[in-house]
Amino acid sequence: MRKDMFDELMRSVREMKEVEAGRMKPARVTYVEDLIDDVPRLRASFGLSQRKFAALIGISVATLQNWEQGRRVPDGPAKVLLRVAATHPEALLAVSAQAAGRRVPVRGRKTRV
Missing domain, CATH: 4.10.910 (30s ribosomal protein s13; domain 2)
Structure with a gap:
């Protein structure tokens, strides 16, 4: 050095x-405002029901309800995923669409044929 x-x-x-x-x-x-403090607001920004949002991020509806009602707090990988959802929703939606077998264009990336 x-x-x-x-x-x-x-x-x-x-x-x-x-x-x-x-x-x-x-x-x-x-x-930095913790973007995941308000899970209901985050879910509402996606315009999804609890069932659909829970499916999008791969958790049970009961877990999401516990977060939204303040009985539990997301931690570990869930916290990271919620931060991604809050800051880059297009990335989460693109990955979800890929998992479902649909093609979704993501800015700046070429799609493989």
């Missing part, structure tokens, strides 16, 4: 420790 890069990395590590110890304020703070 180049010395200048190593020195910059070490400065960053020292700064991180200062911020964690409360002796220094972070240079910037980023807040």
Whole structure:
């Protein structure tokens, strides 16, 4: 590793420790709304019933209802899938259509014949 890069990395590590110890304020703070906090709103954005949305993401209707009613919270792979659904719905719909054997054009990709 180049010395200048190593020195910059070490400065960053020292700064991180200062911020964690409360002796220094972070240079910037980023807040990201958790896109999966409102599962009913996410489902509504797809315009799907609970049954159809549950089928789209491969979960049971009971699991979806538990999420929507606040009895359970999505975690692990489900959380990631919901984030994909929220940020790139076209990708989720394309994968779902492929699984069903239909062709769906996805921007920027060539379809194989």
